[in-house]
Amino acid sequence: MSAINSHLLQVGVLREQRPGERRVAMVPHDIRRLSVKAVLLAEREAGRDAGFPDNVYVEAGARVTSRGDVIAGSELLVTIRPPEAPQALRPGSILISLGGRDDDLASALRARSVTHLGLERLPRTTRAQSMDVLSSQAAIAGYAAVLEGARALDVLLPMLTTAAGSIKPAKMIALGAGVAGLQAIATARRLGAITHGFDVREAAREQVESLGAKFVFPNVEMAPAEAAGGYAAEQSADQLTRLRRALAEHLAPMQLIVTSAQIPGKPAPLLIDEQTIAALQPGTVIVDLAAESGGNCLATRPDETVTTRAGIRILGQTNMPSAAATDASRLVSGNARALLDHLIDDSGRLRLEGDDPIIVALLAGQTPTRALVSAVQEDRQP
Numbered sequence: 001m002s003a004i005n006s007h008l009l010q011v012g013v014l015r016e017q018r019p020g021e022r023r024v025a026m027v028p029h030d031i032r033r034l035s036v037k038a039v040l041l042a043e044r045e046a047g048r049d050a051g052f053p054d055n056v057y058v059e060a061g062a063r064v065t066s067r068g069d070v071i072a073g074s075e076l077l078v079t080i081r082p083p084e085a086p087q088a089l090r091p092g093s094i095l096i097s098l099g100g101r102d103d104d105l106a107s108a109l110r111a112r113s114v115t116h117l118g119l120e121r122l123p124r125t126t127r128a129q130s131m132d133v134l135s136s137q138a139a140i141a142g143y144a145a146v147l148e149g150a151r152a153l154d155v156l157l158p159m160l161t162t163a164a165g166s167i168k169p170a171k172m173i174a175l176g177a178g179v180a181g182l183q184a185i186a187t188a189r190r191l192g193a194i195t196h197g198f199d200v201r202e203a204a205r206e207q208v209e210s211l212g213a214k215f216v217f218p219n220v221e222m223a224p225a226e227a228a229g230g231y232a233a234e235q236s237a238d239q240l241t242r243l244r245r246a247l248a249e250h251l252a253p254m255q256l257i258v259t260s261a262q263i264p265g266k267p268a269p270l271l272i273d274e275q276t277i278a279a280l281q282p283g284t285v286i287v288d289l290a291a292e293s294g295g296n297c298l299a300t301r302p303d304e305t306v307t308t309r310a311g312i313r314i315l316g317q318t319n320m321p322s323a324a325a326t327d328a329s330r331l332v333s334g335n336a337r338a339l340l341d342h343l344i345d346d347s348g349r350l351r352l353e354g355d356d357p358i359i360v361a362l363l364a365g366q367t368p369t370r371a372l373v374s375a376v377q378e379d380r381q382p
């Protein structure tokens, strides 16, 4: 045991660098739990904006130090978004972060001999569910989208009866009824809106209806829309044009539209074009959760709110989960801990080999630097 403790794997948590990003990849609660089998380093103020000050990291057992020290001292680094300067990472180290579909990042990391475990590559299986950052953050994004949308609306979501008269509940629709869309429906319903949902996957109908929302079924023929892993298949340009025209009549009476339609690794499908926007009522708010991958609405501008001359507002925040940074960080951190628990066995050995489907998917053909994996393992031989 003393041999193990003399060289536990060094795991570093970096402060996020993107402007406006308030989340942190690991919170003190999970640092404490992991510290039985790894040495944890945290960059100074890594969790400050998420509500976790440095002293709480220290109490949890982390060594809080400069960014340079964390990078130099960590065999394995955990961040949400990939670091801005991959060329500054330690050769032979392992990076766990988003960015798993970014080819430029992959080649920069390969050139530096850094093994990247891109979180988008986690299989969508029951075993990997606890590690699934995309799902945990999509759930927060769906919730936050409705709150942001409600604030931008000039009408109330719930019905309200007063001596001065009655207010009708607002109508809301989620386009894309995956994790984010379903959470948006659930949130809008709790706030009293009349909710609707649409998705190209037939399986989404039951999920939308189970939340008490109406599944909108545009009168258009669609190709089989389910691809591997529960994701949607890409629609052809022609199918999308027909879908947009058929959806328009369902969108016209809505006050709040939350869009989250995505195809992994592809630009977001365009569901709302100029013609559809022209048919909406003044004051309608669109929250486009697909803004980062091009947007589901033609007028979306990433990280801006666009107001059309007719008074339609389109919110294009690309980092919605950061609006609830404390809980978003707790969930990301729970995902990261579940993954690290999977990769590091009880005696502190790093497992990056074999035919485990989670490890195979994360490695995506990369061969981790043998020197690192075996050196760490040899040090641990009792």
Ligand code: NAD
Pocket (backbone or CB within 6 Å): 123, 124, 125, 126, 128, 129, 132, 134, 135, 138, 175, 176, 177, 178, 179, 180, 198, 199, 200, 201, 204, 229, 230, 231, 232, 235, 260, 261, 262, 263, 264, 269, 271
């Ligand atoms: P996503 O973020 O890739 O896409 C969001 C939604 O957009 C999806 O439901 C997709 O069908 C929909 N979409 C794509 N093109 C569309 C179009 N043209 N029009 C309307 N909608 C369109 O998806 P997601 O939220 O990550 O989840 C996709 C599915 O995977 C869901 O069924 C979810 O329940 C499932 N899932 C399974 C697991 C697991 O088993 N571990 C984990 C997470 C999600």
